[in-house]
Amino acid sequence: MKTKPVKSSKELTSKILHLESALARALADYANLEKRFARDSASIVQFANANLLAKLLEVRDHLGLAASHGDQSLELILSAFDKILTEEGVTVVKTDGVFDPNLMECHETAPGVKDQILSVIRPGYILNGRVLRPARVVVGNGQINSSN
Numbered sequence: 339m340k341t342k343p344v345k346s347s348k349e350l351t352s353k354i355l356h357l358e359s360a361l362a363r364a365l366a367d368y369a370n371l372e373k374r375f376a377r378d379s380a381s382i383v384q385f386a387n388a389n390l391l392a393k394l395l396e397v398r399d400h401l402g403l404a405a406s407h408g409d410q411s412l413e414l415i416l417s418a419f420d421k422i423l424t425e426e427g428v429t430v431v432k433t434d435g436v437f438d439p440n441l442m443e444c445h446e447t448a449p450g451v452k453d454q455i456l457s458v459i460r461p462g463y464i465l466n467g468r469v470l471r472p473a474r475v476v477v478g479n480g481q482i483n484s485s486n
Contacts, residue, residue: 384466391428392470395463398423431462431473442473450478
């Protein structure tokens with residue numbers, strides 16, 4: 339590729355300023371790319387175990403059911419299991435108060451205060467701020483039971 343010869347120092351200065359500007363943009367783009375790559379890599383590592391943890395939550399549910407029947411050895415195992423989940427960044431979805439469709443699934447509605455959670459069918463879990471499994475709940479439909 340041939341370039342035309344530069345005829346004046348003004349044109350040369352203009353060309354240098356243009357190239358410096360292009361270089362600055364390229365360096366900024368590269369720095370942004372490095373930051374995005376680092377952020378995306380961290381996110382991949384952070385959520386790499388999400389599928390495994392989601393499968394283990396089913397096991398945790400079964401242990402919880404078994405422990406609710408009074409077997410203390412199962413309660414110890416469940417406690418250790420919960421500790422591991424917490425260390426991995428898993429937290430339980432809070433189900434006290436108002437129904438939140440971002441964190442919960444409404445399994446059914448029942449007479450009670452509108453949009454208030456009446457009972458939890460299956461607990462939900464969050465992994466580092468992302469819903470791993472939504473809580474399954476029964477929600478009040480606004481009809482108050484007045485059979486007293």
